[in-house]
Amino acid sequence: MQSLINTIFYRKRRYLVYFIITVIAISLPFIRINGNHIFLLSFDHMELHLLGTAFNVQQLYLMPFLLIILFVGIFFMTTLGGRVWCGWSCPQTIFRVIYRDFIETTLLGLRKKISNKQEKPKYTIISNDVKKIIGILIFSVIALMASAVFLFYFVPPEEFFPALLDPLNHMVLMTFWLCIAGFLVFDITFIAENFCVYICPYARVQSVLYDDDTIMAIYDSSRGGAIYTPEGEKILQAPKKRDPNAECTNCEKCVRVCPTHIDIRKGMQLECINCLECVDACTEVMGKLGRPSLVQWSSPNSIDTKTKIKYFRAKTIAYIVVLAIVFGIMVAMWGKKEQMLLNITRSSELYEIRSSGVVDNEYVFLFQNTDNKDHNYSFKILDNNDLIIKQPTSDIRIKAGGKSKQIVIIRAKAALGDNTSKDAITPITIQAYATDDPKINVERKSFFVYPEKNVLKKYQK
Ligand code: SF4
Numbered sequence: 001m002q003s004l005i006n007t008i009f010y011r012k013r014r015y016l017v018y019f020i021i022t023v024i025a026i027s028l029p030f031i032r033i034n035g036n037h038i039f040l041l042s043f044d045h046m047e048l049h050l051l052g053t054a055f056n057v058q059q060l061y062l063m064p065f066l067l068i069i070l071f072v073g074i075f076f077m078t079t080l081g082g083r084v085w086c087g088w089s090c091p092q093t094i095f096r097v098i099y100r101d102f103i104e105t106t107l108l109g110l111r112k113k114i115s116n117k118q119e120k121p122k123y124t125i126i127s128n129d130v131k132k133i134i135g136i137l138i139f140s141v142i143a144l145m146a147s148a149v150f151l152f153y154f155v156p157p158e159e160f161f162p163a164l165l166d167p168l169n170h171m172v173l174m175t176f177w178l179c180i181a182g183f184l185v186f187d188i189t190f191i192a193e194n195f196c197v198y199i200c201p202y203a204r205v206q207s208v209l210y211d212d213d214t215i216m217a218i219y220d221s222s223r224g225g226a227i228y229t230p231e232g233e234k235i236l237q238a239p240k241k242r243d244p245n246a247e248c249t250n251c252e253k254c255v256r257v258c259p260t261h262i263d264i265r266k267g268m269q270l271e272c273i274n275c276l277e278c279v280d281a282c283t284e285v286m287g288k289l290g291r292p293s294l295v296q297w298s299s300p301n302s303i304d305t306k307t308k309i310k311y312f313r314a315k316t317i318a319y320i321v322v323l324a325i326v327f328g329i330m331v332a333m334w335g336k337k338e339q340m341l342l343n344i345t346r347s348s349e350l351y352e353i354r355s356s357g358v359v360d361n362e363y364v365f366l367f368q369n370t371d372n373k374d375h376n377y378s379f380k381i382l383d384n385n386d387l388i389i390k391q392p393t394s395d396i397r398i399k400a401g402g403k404s405k406q407i408v409i410i411r412a413k414a415a416l417g418d419n420t421s422k423d424a425i426t427p428i429t430i431q432a433y434a435t436d437d438p439k440i441n442v443e444r445k446s447f448f449v450y451p452e453k454n455v456l457k458k459y460q461k
């Protein structure tokens with residue numbers, strides 16, 4: 001099995017990964033669990049959907065954990081596999097493969113073959129200019145679809161498509177859509193790999209995360225022979241200086257295939273996006289000579305010492321531990337998510353003594369139904385049988401995602417506290433719950449104030 005995998009060029013494996021990522025990216029926004037999305041960050045509804053759970057903007061305590069997982073995950077991935085993201089998953093690389101290799105080369109014949117990315121398209125005759133325009137138009141259609149899929153993670157498809165049919169009333173969304181698509185067309189057809197080399201911030205930071213066991217495309221100079229001096233001068237330009245046993249044929253196929261236009265034989269370079277096209281090229285050349293590729297996907301230590309790649313080392317283990325801890329905390333906090341929001345404040349008056357002598361306290365309840373269904377809500381006092389809810393007298397109906405402000409009056413059925421000289425402050429626990437779904441309930445602490453007996457007597461005369 002392993003030998004079968006080894007005979008498949010990295011390019012084919014990459015294309016398979018691109019296909020899987022594309023299918024997942026397009027499908028995810030359409031999958032819903034309990035009416036919620038797998039991932040949605042809706043600025044319109046101020047909601048985050050994660051794995052089928054909706055979090056209101058006031059419940060975004062998970063966000064810091066997600067960001068920590070994202071950044072530590074990037075550090076971990078880069079330390080382990082270098083710029084593996086760039087070559088195997090980055091949308092920039094995927095779109096460049098679609099535009100450069102599929103549209104420009106295979107479909108329109110603007111380049112002779114995929115294996116020579118250094119060769120500029122020939123625009124000497126008009127038909128090539130027309131082909132170039134056709135290529136940009138074809139990619140523009142793909143860019144419009146891709147930017148729509150990107151927006152699905154912020155504006156779900158069930159809202160995006162109706163907006164598309166009524167663009168004049170959704171100008172902001174339409175402007176975003178067209179601007180993202182326009183940028184994508186400009187980036188992929190004009191900026192090209194210069195984005196990876198000069199603009200992408202990840203390219204700037206990734207080299208500091210590398211160590212001698214990081215996996216990357218490496219030229220084995222002990223077999224192929226040094227091609228450059230430590231100062232960067234090309235030794236092949238002075239053939240006598242080369243080791244006669246060096247295996248590199250200097251065919252330069254690994255150089256011509258490189259999308260970022262570098263020579264991997266010069267050593268690790270910032271521009272390398274780990275696409276492994278050079279590994280494939282040399283595998284083909286050396287394969288004909290019955291030898292393994294001189295450019296390998298390996299680590300510097302593994303190449304130097306001829307040992308296996310060290311995946312587990314202090315740095316990578318530390319990242320795994322941090323990721324596991326943060327993930328564990330996030331899952332634990334996830335389990336404490338409340339299905340509704342309730343904020344209780346007391347009115348400015350401590351208490352009100354009615355003409356009949358009974359004592360009322362007034363509260364303002366601010367409800368929010370964070371579920372995706374309408375619900376009826378009621379509430380009760382859990383820890384004091386001498387208090388009753390006087391107002392409201394019936395359930396409160398709140399639409400899915402809706403809010404409601406309620407004045408709530410709690411009344412003391414009997415005298416509270418035995419002090420005569422000062423007001424009695426009694427802690428209370430209020431439970432609010434959906435009468436149509438027993439799973440939805442929250443508890444809040446507050447207090448009830450009862451007047452001192454001398455004050456009360458004046459009203460009871
Ligand atoms: S493809 Fe292999 S043999 Fe040809 S130049 Fe590159 S490293 Fe040397």
Ligand code: SF4
Nearest residue numbers: 258272273275276278
């Ligand atoms: S050197 Fe060029 S071809 Fe080789 S992995 Fe890096 S970017 Fe790809």
